[in-house]
Each structure stands twice: as C-alpha cells, then as structure tokens.
Amino acid sequence: MNLPPYIQPVDATHVRYRGRRLVYFGGCDYYRLARHPKLLKAHARASARDGLGTGASRMTTGNHPAHDALEAELKKFFGSATATVIGDGYLANIALGQALGSCSRPFDGLFIDEHAHVSLRDASQFIGCPTTTYRHCDAADLAKRLAKRKTTRRLLLVTDGVFGATGRIAPVAELARGLPRGATMWIDDAHGAGVLGARLRGTVEHVSPGGLGGCEVIQSTTLSKAFGSFGGAILGPAWLRKSLLEGSGIVTGSSSLPAGYATAAGIAAEMLRSRPGLAKRLRRNTEFVAAELRRVGRAFVDSGFPVVSLDCPERGSAMKLRRRLLAGGIYPSCIRYPSEKKGAFFRFAISSEHTRPQLESLARALEL
Ligand SMILES: Cc1ncc(COP(=O)(O)O)c(C=O)c1O
Structure with missing residues (x-):
C-alpha cells in the first residue's frame, strides 16, 4: 500500500x-491554530533562542522551563492536580501504559473499547493484566463482561473520549456506573480536549460535568489537534505523576518536547481559555x-x-x-x-x- x-x-x-x-x-x-500568527511567532522565537530540539529526555538534560510553563497552563486549563508533558499524544499513551504497569498498586483487570485508538491498544500491553474488549461504546455489554470476571481488586477501563474517525462521544457516565467503586477510567481525549465541555476540558466535562462519581479519572491528550501545536500530555492525580517519572521509559529515554512547540501549545491553551x-x-x-x-x-x-x-x-x-x-x-x-x-x-x-x-x-x- x-x-x-x-x-x-x-x-x-x-x-x-x-x-x-x-x-x-x-x-x-x-480552530486552525496551527497557522495562527501569534503561535507561529512564539514558536519561531523560542526555537531561535532554545534550538529546534532538546536533544535529551527530561530525566537527563532535556528538561526545560517551557515544559514547566506548559504544565502550569495545562493544570489551569484542565483543573487537574498534575499535568505531565510528553513528546506527542501516541507516546503519552505509551508512557501512561508504562507508568500504570509499574506503579505500586498494580491493576488486575483491564477493559477496553473495541474501537479504542491504536495507541491505547499498544499502551494497554504494558499494563500486564488480563484484558477484556467490550463492544464499541456499549455500557450494557461492558456490564455483562464485568459480571463474568473473576474477582478484580483494581480495575482499569480504557476508552477514547471522542472517537475521532466518527465523532462519536463515549458514554463515559454510563460506563462509569457499571464499574466497581475505586475503579480507574483512562480517557484518551485527543479529540475532546479543547473542544467539549463548558471550559473545553473534554469529554467528562461535556457528558457529566459533576464528574464520574467514585471513579478515578486519568486523561491523556495530544497538543496537535485543538491546541494547534505538537506534543502530548497526561492529566491526573499526584500518584500518577510520580509513577510517570519513576516508571516510564519514555520519560527517561525519549527526547523531550521541543521548547517551540511547548511554548506555542501553552499560548493556544491560554487563548482557548480567554477567547x-x-x-x-x-x-x-x-x-x-x-x-x-x-x-x-x-x-x-x-x-x-x-x-x-x-x-x-x-x-x-x-x-x-x-x-x-x-x-x-x-x-x-x-x-x-x-x-x-x-x-x-x-x-x-x-x-x-x-x-x-x-x-x-x-x-x-x-x-x-
Ligand atoms: C485518539 C487519539 N489518540 C492519540 C493520538 C496520537 O496523537 P499524536 O498525533 O499527538 O501522536 C491520536 C492522533 O491522531 C488520536 O486520534
């Protein structure tokens, strides 16, 4: 082909x-921000000052003030406890899989939508626990499969927030209702973030502004769609940030996001908030x-x-x-x-x- x-x-x-x-x-x-003059100028200025690439991972010599500035803006944008910037959206999912697969409270059951993005399917292989695929956006099918499971102490549900090929929005509230208390929902909001919800925080804010009850939510996203730049990010609780820094090979072994893209993405997020x-x-x-x-x-x-x-x-x-x-x-x-x-x-x-x-x-x- x-x-x-x-x-x-x-x-x-x-x-x-x-x-x-x-x-x-x-x-x-x-929003066609990829061509916005303000972002292009900020990208050019940061690249001229800091170089086209960082040449190293954040855990070595590739950490940069532009990453901190972007993470601070993303925390404000999404209202999340932590934000961790990664090279791109695909890598963000892989990094998250690595972190969740190596964290101190391991998952022992994973449920994933049959049409989940390829990066989520790849990433789920790092979790290292039995995986069940449920029918696309079908909360009843999920419930049936959950009922059949052997005892699961820590459960992870993985889905796109919006399925980019069709524009279908995952029924995250219905899916969450079927999960046992304390379960974690990992939502890849590459398409929903910056588009859905009163503050553009994504699928959960759009579908269920009050949150998902007892369900812990982790959100991953790209910075190359609504935010018009390039890069990826993971939004979630403090323990997750720790697991990413300690347990992800991407964080330690992949070059960090170039300062130009980080700077432009931060300006895009600020623009979406203020305009x-x-x-x-x-x-x-x-x-x-x-x-x-x-x-x-x-x-x-x-x-x-x-x-x-x-x-x-x-x-x-x-x-x-x-x-x-x-x-x-x-x-x-x-x-x-x-x-x-x-x-x-x-x-x-x-x-x-x-x-x-x-x-x-x-x-x-x-x-x-
Ligand atoms: C749902 C979803 N997740 C992840 C990605 C990967 O993001 P990136 O292009 O930043 O690697 C995409 C990109 O198309 C996507 O649609």
Whole structure:
C-alpha cells in the first residue's frame, strides 16, 4: 500500500491538491491554530533562542522551563492536580501504559473499547493484566463482561473520549456506573480536549460535568489537534505523576518536547481559555452543518462533535462522492486504514474558521 498523495496547505481553510485550490475539511486542527500568527511567532522565537530540539529526555538534560510553563497552563486549563508533558499524544499513551504497569498498586483487570485508538491498544500491553474488549461504546455489554470476571481488586477501563474517525462521544457516565467503586477510567481525549465541555476540558466535562462519581479519572491528550501545536500530555492525580517519572521509559529515554512547540501549545491553551468566541464559532459551525444534513436526510453520527463521517465501502459510491466534492471545490478527504476491514470512509472536520459559504458547499455536496 502506498501513502496517499500529499496536499499543500494554502491558508486556514484551503489546500492545493493536484493543481487546484480546494476547501479543506481534513485533519483535526479544529480552530486552525496551527497557522495562527501569534503561535507561529512564539514558536519561531523560542526555537531561535532554545534550538529546534532538546536533544535529551527530561530525566537527563532535556528538561526545560517551557515544559514547566506548559504544565502550569495545562493544570489551569484542565483543573487537574498534575499535568505531565510528553513528546506527542501516541507516546503519552505509551508512557501512561508504562507508568500504570509499574506503579505500586498494580491493576488486575483491564477493559477496553473495541474501537479504542491504536495507541491505547499498544499502551494497554504494558499494563500486564488480563484484558477484556467490550463492544464499541456499549455500557450494557461492558456490564455483562464485568459480571463474568473473576474477582478484580483494581480495575482499569480504557476508552477514547471522542472517537475521532466518527465523532462519536463515549458514554463515559454510563460506563462509569457499571464499574466497581475505586475503579480507574483512562480517557484518551485527543479529540475532546479543547473542544467539549463548558471550559473545553473534554469529554467528562461535556457528558457529566459533576464528574464520574467514585471513579478515578486519568486523561491523556495530544497538543496537535485543538491546541494547534505538537506534543502530548497526561492529566491526573499526584500518584500518577510520580509513577510517570519513576516508571516510564519514555520519560527517561525519549527526547523531550521541543521548547517551540511547548511554548506555542501553552499560548493556544491560554487563548482557548480567554477567547470564548473561538469555541462559540466552532459550535455554531458544527450545528449549522448538522442541521443542514438532517434537513437533507443524510445519516451521520449526530453527536454535536465537529466531525461528519460517512462510510463508503464500495468503490463506486466512493468515486461518486469524490467527484461531487471536487465539483463543489472541496478536498475529498477519504481515509482508508490498512489494518481496518471496514473499508474507506470520508471524514469532514468542521473548524471555527470555515465560512458560511464553505459550510453550505459541504452540505450541498453531501446531499443525497
Ligand atoms: C485518539 C487519539 N489518540 C492519540 C493520538 C496520537 O496523537 P499524536 O498525533 O499527538 O501522536 C491520536 C492522533 O491522531 C488520536 O486520534
């Protein structure tokens, strides 16, 4: 299998593809902060001062004031007891798996959503305890499987907060209700963080603002989607930070996040906190597209998340939709993961920066 042809960004909402300037609904840069002049300038200034890379892990000589500053901002943003910055979101999950697998109170049962992100599936192998896969977002199936388990003293549930391919939001409150007291829920909020919830803290704030009862929550995320930069982070209780520093090979053996990205991510988080207009625009745009698709009878996961995903397993129908999108001046964002059996799907991510005419042209192209 070859890599797909490359696309060249032109501005916040356009790309150049095969010689044409097209409206872009790909990727996960929900506020288009990756091109924000303030962030680009901060990144360039920090890189000029501190270098492109740190050249070492945080546990050796790669610790930098920009990491501390970003962690302080993330603690404020998420309201978490601790924040630990890691090289990227995938690595953050691996680091978390390493830490949870080596902590002093080991887990003896792990339950994971069947569609969990590949990084979570990889990371769960570090936990070193029996693993059970439950049906996608299905709290009843989880309950059935929990009832069958042999005695579990310390239980870990692992799920994406938002499933990025479809925009489906995990029913975290229902899942938590079925768990024994004192269980831990690990939510990979790569998509939900910065997008969902009154303070943009992510899936739990959106689904269950009062928290998840007796369930301990650990959140991992990327800084490359809503935050427009690069990097990963883990938010959680104090014991977790200690376990990460003491038990993760990523923290000791992988180069730390470059200062430019750390600085830009911190500014992005501060911008999202202080400029509610950004999130308001994203919600308005999401609701507009959803209302248009409902009006024309197009079936989609109508979760309120800014992603529209359409399965297109047959080549003929995929080609037809591709032609319609191109005729409407839209980049045909078709995805096919080599490891997945379900075939191709089109995924459209709505951003706060798309204009009303751009959103209208997307809705028109998706009319049945
Ligand atoms: C749910 C989820 N987790 C983790 C990651 C990995 O994040 P990163 O791209 O920062 O490595 C992604 C990236 O697409 C993701 O969608």
